[in-house]
Amino acid sequence: MSGTQILDSLLALSQVLEADQARELERRGLTQPRTHLLWVLYQGGPVTQAHLAEAIGVTPRNVTTLVDALEATGFARREAHPTDRRAVLVHLTERGLSIMETMDAEHDALGSDLVAGLDDETVRVTADALQHVLTTLQRLVAEHAARQDEQAEPS
Template sequence: MEFEQADALNQAIRLLSLRHRARAAALLAPLGLHPGQEALLLELARTGPMIQAQLSEALGCEPPSVTLMTRKLEAGGHIRRTPAPSDKRASIVELTDSGKALAEQVKQLWCALAEETVEGLPAETVAELPGILNTLTGNVDTRRPATQAALARSSAVRSPSKAS
């Protein structure tokens, strides 16, 4: 691949990252949330209570990030952390009632953000996008295969199987 093509792609990914995140930030701010926190709330809403290690795995990020985010969301009353009954190292994270309500609000603005993001693109392209993006992600993912769990769940369509 020529450098110009490579740069076009890498820059396109970088700029999308920046702008999508900034737009998400603007939408989340009235709810008192920062980008990244919404993913945690939505995960709990979708899957139910889980320990922090499971959260970091599901979100595709490292444990300290989850520690910090859960701490703040707990301080805000949106989640609750309780010791796991069978493992003294672990704590169960679950949504409080206010967390559940917040997650519903996040869902609303999430739909708005996605619609805004794909405006003007053909429906066929839109339908293929998550799969394509997840393929790209899988290609550069040097973490354990368990991260594929986050990918599988973020895909509305089946990701193409990749021999790995």
């Protein structure tokens, strides 16, 4: 299989995963950015909005909008920070925790289903190869972006 064939397969996989994710999130009344925020809370517990902004790579203003929407739909809530009067902590609600536990279990089940029928060595080699492809792609994208930035700078 050539590098181009691998790239084409990765693009096809990406499209299938993205379409499935969008469908499942919409069914649950969520978006990708809101789910990303919930995932951070699920993995790490209550945190400040400033921490959430940094963790998901958005502006504090954007986090405020996301948390407002998650509060309005019952997935998250704000509470006063116990030691910093200027800050609030964002928590998962019972509804938010339940949906994240469900999504985490579905994630694990899909991962298991994807490798069902493969022996341990094939799974290991595949995981190593995919990690190599991911690392290489990240490097190539970063290098390309840097070249584009250099070309865009006025002389």
